[in-house]
Amino acid sequence: MDIETFVQQSLGSWKSQRSAHHLAFSHFEEVRSTLDIMPLEISDPEVVTLCQQYGVLPKQIVSPFRMRWEGESDWDEETVLKGETVLVPVPNRDRANTGKLLRDQGYAETVAAAGDYVITEDGTFILTTAYDRAAAEEKIWFATPNLRFRVSLIKTSSGRGVTTASLSSEIRLNGPS
Amino acid sequence: MDIETFVQQSLGSWKSQRSAHHLAFSHFEEVRSTLDIMPLEISDPEVVTLCQQYGVLPKQIVSPFRMRWEGESDWDEETVLKGETVLVPVPNRDRANTGKLLRDQGYAETVAAAGDYVITEDGTFILTTAYDRAAAEEKIWFATPNLRFRVSLIKTSSGRGVTTASLSSEIRLNGPS
Numbered sequence: 001m002d003i004e005t006f007v008q009q010s011l012g013s014w015k016s017q018r019s020a021h022h023l024a025f026s027h028f029e030e031v032r033s034t035l036d037i038m039p040l041e042i043s044d045p046e047v048v049t050l051c052q053q054y055g056v057l058p059k060q061i062v063s064p065f066r067m068r069w070e071g072e073s074d075w076d077e078e079t080v081l082k083g084e085t086v087l088v089p090v091p092n093r094d095r096a097n098t099g100k101l102l103r104d105q106g107y108a109e110t111v112a113a114a115g116d117y118v119i120t121e122d123g124t125f126i127l128t129t130a131y132d133r134a135a136a137e138e139k140i141w142f143a144t145p146n147l148r149f150r151v152s153l154i155k156t157s158s159g160r161g162v163t164t165a166s167l168s169s170e171i172r173l174n175g176p177s
Numbered sequence: 178m179d180i181e182t183f184v185q186q187s188l189g190s191w192k193s194q195r196s197a198h199h200l201a202f203s204h205f206e207e208v209r210s211t212l213d214i215m216p217l218e219i220s221d222p223e224v225v226t227l228c229q230q231y232g233v234l235p236k237q238i239v240s241p242f243r244m245r246w247e248g249e250s251d252w253d254e255e256t257v258l259k260g261e262t263v264l265v266p267v268p269n270r271d272r273a274n275t276g277k278l279l280r281d282q283g284y285a286e287t288v289a290a291a292g293d294y295v296i297t298e299d300g301t302f303i304l305t306t307a308y309d310r311a312a313a314e315e316k317i318w319f320a321t322p323n324l325r326f327r328v329s330l331i332k333t334s335s336g337r338g339v340t341t342a343s344l345s346s347e348i349r350l351n352g353p354s
Binding site (some may be wrong): 015019124147160 | 198
């Protein structure tokens, strides 16, 4: 599978049920959220800015998209988790199933970040992102066109230890059942 | 990775933190348990019985083991989840990273079951088991020698729908930290 197909399948609105395991203190966290994934034009100003920030040319990118989320955690019920980020895939020219994923707001730290992705033979999208004080590994795959799963690991910056592991089950809203 | 190495790495006692998503009603279930994985002899009577049940010869099997678990779910706090099962890998002769896994008690249904496994290039053990009224897919992989993850999907027997998805984070007890 190439990244265009993966993004295409991801477009739409999703209801997400996420469990996080904070491993050091065996804590369970439950998050319920909605997720919107919308296509963007290659000429979109936010896409262009992000490309410039990373010295990437528009002709190198495919399928840019925006992701918006809004939800609630049982860890802090007062706070609404809410955010959005622009994501820009930059496939490698020689290996179409691998590349960089640029984003204007990271997952483990809220700064711009570029991760490395690979799409495996069985259609699993694996993204590895190094931050200043942490590293993130995300695996996303579709069980059906309307159900996708995401396993995320937050690692120490050395990449050896794992501090948090989570599973998200994402069900398409308004999809055929 | 071959199945002998995978079983070898799995031996020992583990503290498991498991989150299940019951997708039809967006329910979160939390399970805490301990897990013991112990090697068995090929000549062990329970191993021999299981082999006979499936018409498998002792020379076809490797690394049989016993798995015991005991834990508690927040769904039914009255009940202690407790059980054990004997597992017997039967590698395919022509493809060493694939084979059958026999067990004397299944995961989705408590009957003897034989699943098909494959160990992918990145060391993920994937087990698919068909039951009468359901199918199970489990992915198990090591983040470090003392930390393994397990993602389990319970599917409808057609294999198209998913009823339950879960993530287990398993930390080795008494392992070096």
